[in-house]
Amino acid sequence: MSSTQIQVPAIPPQPQLPQGDPTTQLIIAIALLIKAIALLIHTLKRR
Structure with missing residues:
Protein backbone atom coordinates (compact mmCIF):
# COMPACT_ATOMS: atom_id res chain seq x y z
CA MET A 1 0.00 0.00 0.00
CA SER A 2 1.59 3.24 -1.09
CA SER A 3 0.39 6.37 0.63
CA THR A 4 1.65 8.67 -2.13
CA GLN A 5 -1.25 8.08 -4.51
CA ILE A 6 -3.25 11.12 -3.40
CA GLN A 7 -1.33 14.36 -3.85
CA VAL A 8 -2.94 17.42 -2.32
CA PRO A 9 -1.48 20.76 -3.41
CA ALA A 10 -0.32 22.90 -0.51
CA ILE A 11 -1.91 26.03 -2.00
CA PRO A 12 -5.31 25.66 -3.67
CA PRO A 13 -5.81 27.64 -6.88
CA GLN A 14 -7.32 31.00 -6.06
CA PRO A 15 -10.31 32.32 -8.02
CA GLN A 16 -9.46 34.95 -10.61
CA LEU A 17 -10.17 38.39 -9.18
CA PRO A 18 -10.70 41.26 -11.61
CA GLN A 19 -7.58 43.40 -11.66
CA GLY A 20 -7.94 47.07 -10.81
CA ASP A 21 -10.48 46.48 -8.03
CA PRO A 22 -8.71 47.48 -4.79
CA THR A 23 -12.00 47.69 -2.86
CA THR A 24 -12.56 43.93 -2.94
CA GLN A 25 -8.98 43.22 -1.92
CA LEU A 26 -9.25 45.77 0.89
CA ILE A 41 -8.47 37.16 21.62
CA HIS A 42 -10.26 33.81 21.85
CA THR A 43 -6.95 32.03 22.43
CA LEU A 44 -5.88 34.49 25.12
CA LYS A 45 -9.22 34.20 26.93
CA ARG A 46 -8.84 30.42 27.24
CA ARG A 47 -5.71 30.71 29.37
Missing part, protein backbone atom coordinates in the same frame (compact mmCIF):
# COMPACT_ATOMS: atom_id res chain seq x y z
CA ILE A 27 -12.46 44.17 2.20
CA ILE A 28 -10.86 40.71 2.10
CA ALA A 29 -7.75 41.99 3.90
CA ILE A 30 -9.84 43.65 6.62
CA ALA A 31 -11.95 40.51 7.04
CA LEU A 32 -8.85 38.34 7.42
CA LEU A 33 -7.38 40.82 9.91
CA ILE A 34 -10.56 40.84 12.00
CA LYS A 35 -10.68 37.04 11.94
CA ALA A 36 -7.05 36.82 13.06
CA ILE A 37 -7.62 39.30 15.90
CA ALA A 38 -10.77 37.46 17.02
CA LEU A 39 -8.86 34.17 17.02
CA LEU A 40 -6.05 35.74 19.04
